[in-house]
Amino acid sequence: MRLKNIAGSREVIADSRFVIHEPQNQKGKWQDLFGNKNPIQIEIGMGKGRFLMELAAGNPDINYIGIEKYSSVLLRAVQKMEENELPNLRFIRMDAEDLCEVFDKEEVDKIYLNFSDPWPKDRHAKRRLPSRQFLARYDRILSADGRVEFKTDNEGLFDFALLEVEPAGWKMEASTRDLHHDKKLFPGNIMTEYEKKFSSLGNPIYKYIIYREKREN
């Protein structure tokens, strides 16, 4: 069951100092928010934040921003930050469709998409986070040598994502249909909540890493 309406979650999110409430005002100034010049990486559809919290704890020289559409899901991440604050991690409650209003051109160094919603109906394809429409948004906000890393247990979504890469002007750096048995891509892997659940059922985990060709400006 997806809990979209946990009582009080909106209020907790609205009061939290870990959530950036007017993220569009931060456009082009995200490093100032963290008070350093460290690179910025984001996870879109971060859920309860397990992945980002482990990543941020292990990489204090990188700034992380988690993006999640629903307060009720973000609530859990905020509660975890209250127990164990990480200075290099902040959250935004927003729909990723508005990414370009919140991040400036090339402001982000890496984008993680983990277990994105599959939106199985064809007419909803453009809502899928690895769709060409979203890749065009990532193209604007990602640095020239930035990467998108996508993981899922959904074979149909992965096949769709693979077909979107080239038409959207991206290149494949690496991909696997069984991440947990992949000698090159598995080392250092951090499990997300969904990854823990689905890999424990025996589902293979799919992953790709994509980039853009260097362009002359």
Ligand code: SAM
């Ligand atoms: N990444 C987490 C994991 O792997 O455990 C959560 C995966 S969950 C299936 C997908 C999450 O993405 C949900 O929490 C959903 O609310 C969020 N989401 C889906 N579309 C989104 C969008 N357009 N903008 C922001 N969040 C989105």
